[in-house]
Amino acid sequence: MKPTIERLLSCLAAVAFACTATTSAADDAYPTHPIRLLVPAAPGGTTDGLARIMGAGLTELLHEQVVVDNRPSASGVLAGELAANAAPDGYTLFLPYHQHTVNAALMKSLPYHPVNDFTPITQLTEAGLILVVNPSSPPKDFKEFMAWTKNYKGALNFGSAGFGSGGHLAGELYKLMTGVKAQHIPYKGTGPALIDLMAGQYQFNFAGLLGAVPLVRSGKLRGLAVTSPKRAPGLEDIPTVAESGLPGFQVVGWYGIMAPPHLPQPLVDKLYESLMTVLKEPDTQKRILSAGGTPVGSTPKAFHAFLLDDMKKWADVVKRSGAKVE
Numbered sequence: 001m002k003p004t005i006e007r008l009l010s011c012l013a014a015v016a017f018a019c020t021a022t023t024s025a026a027d028d029a030y031p032t033h034p035i036r037l038l039v040p041a042a043p044g045g046t047t048d049g050l051a052r053i054m055g056a057g058l059t060e061l062l063h064e065q066v067v068v069d070n071r072p073s074a075s076g077v078l079a080g081e082l083a084a085n086a087a088p089d090g091y092t093l094f095l096p097y098h099q100h101t102v103n104a105a106l107m108k109s110l111p112y113h114p115v116n117d118f119t120p121i122t123q124l125t126e127a128g129l130i131l132v133v134n135p136s137s138p139p140k141d142f143k144e145f146m147a148w149t150k151n152y153k154g155a156l157n158f159g160s161a162g163f164g165s166g167g168h169l170a171g172e173l174y175k176l177m178t179g180v181k182a183q184h185i186p187y188k189g190t191g192p193a194l195i196d197l198m199a200g201q202y203q204f205n206f207a208g209l210l211g212a213v214p215l216v217r218s219g220k221l222r223g224l225a226v227t228s229p230k231r232a233p234g235l236e237d238i239p240t241v242a243e244s245g246l247p248g249f250q251v252v253g254w255y256g257i258m259a260p261p262h263l264p265q266p267l268v269d270k271l272y273e274s275l276m277t278v279l280k281e282p283d284t285q286k287r288i289l290s291a292g293g294t295p296v297g298s299t300p301k302a303f304h305a306f307l308l309d310d311m312k313k314w315a316d317v318v319k320r321s322g323a324k325v326e
Contacts, residue, residue: 030090030267034065038083038094040076041161045190046208050124050255051095053287057278066093072188075103075163077110084112086260090267094118098253098314101307102164105315106323114311119263120303121271123256124279127293128228129166129206130213131241132221134197137204142225142244145204149180156182157202159193163323166253167193169314170206170227172321177246184323197221208253209235209293227251233289254296254310256303268300 037055041047048070055066071079076099083094101114112118131142139145149156160167163186175182185202187193190211197205198220205212206227213235216223225241226232229250241249257275259268278284279297288295298306317323 030270031062031064033091034067035062035090036067036069036092038079038092039068039070040073040079040094040096040099041070042072042189042191043070044211045161045192045194046211047095047097047161047255048189048191049210050288050293053284054095054124054257054275054278057281057284058274061274061277070189073162075107075186076100076165077103077107080114080118081111083258083260084117088119088260088263088267090259090263090271092260093121093271094258095124095255096258097255098166098169098310099162099164101310102169102314102318104311105318106164115304115307117261118258119261119268120300120307121257121259121268122275122279122300123254123296123298123303123306124275125288125293126252126254126296127209128226128232128240128250128252129170130209130216130226130232130235130238131170131204131224132194132197132207132212132216133204133224134200135219135222136200137222139224140222142239142241142246145224146178146180146245149182149204150178152203156180157185158182159185159187159197159202159205161190161193161208162186162188166208166227166251167206168323169317170251171204172323173249173251173317174206174246176317176321177249194221206251210288213290233294254306255293256307272300 037051039048039051051068055068058066083092086092103110104114139148158171168184171184190208193205194207215221223238225239225244227241231240276297279295285295
């Protein structure tokens with residue numbers, strides 16, 4: 001006896017329901033084993049510090065270990081490529097920063113699209129950078145710094161966390177606005193870059209606040225100005241670049257959480273809600289604010305739109321500066 005159309009439709013509906021129920025049950029149980037958080041920077045820097053703050057909070061909330069997996073590279077592409085090609089099951093997350101959206105303009109080719117090949121979850125924070133020099137350097141403030149760099153004898157170099165990082169872009173923007181000639185030295189993260197600055201291996205760095213501020217407070221580096229439009233929370237004693245002699249100079253970085261592409265919506269929702277819970281914790285807020293950052297917590301939709309806008313914004317600076325991966 002041949003099956004009727006009604007029977008076939010009934011069977012298909014039953015299968016679909018069973019699959020949906022299974023997926024729903026799996027989503028409800030998530031997570032059941034450790035989650036990997038890919039970080040495109042070395043241990044000890046700004047990005048790593050934020051990853052460990054959020055990882056610890058998620059571990060406590062979800063009752064499964066969030067393992068910070070540092071995958072440093074000069075462009076941050078390695079961690080991004082791993083995330084873009086991982087299974088969309090919620091067990092691989094990615095913590096990109098502003099360099100992620102710049103890479104599309106800075107590099108000839110990428111193994112992924114910075115937005116379309118990921119599932120944006122939320123923008124965690126925004127923060128300016130801080131211009132730091134070795135304490136033995138002559139400039140005591142930003143005006144002295146401008147005079148020093150314009151009249152520098154010898155090879156003037158600036159370091160950053162990598163090609164396309166906020167520090168790289170800030171250095172290129174400084175060169176464009178002042179006419180100063182300086183060579184960019186990329187590192188695999190803020191930590192290694194600041195170690196070399198303290199050792200006197202190059203002259204200045206527009207560094208991430210989370211990694212640099214403790215070194216400034218301890219006297220191991222000298223902070224001259226911040227790149228945000230207003231003075232950073234907790235750093236009111238350090239003026240902005242704009243108010244210190246270079247009007248219009250502004251660089252504000254961001255950090256966020258993304259997942260592999262096509263992450264199921266129930267997992268997007270659960271991760272977003274969990275991240276918001278951690279981000280709103282008083283201790284998390286205190287640690288972010290004390291490092292000069294500002295918590296954001298945008299929705300996945302808003303973060304997606306922000307990423308597209310950020311790509312367009314920095315494409316112009318990259319084009320005008322002639323910056324490129326060497």
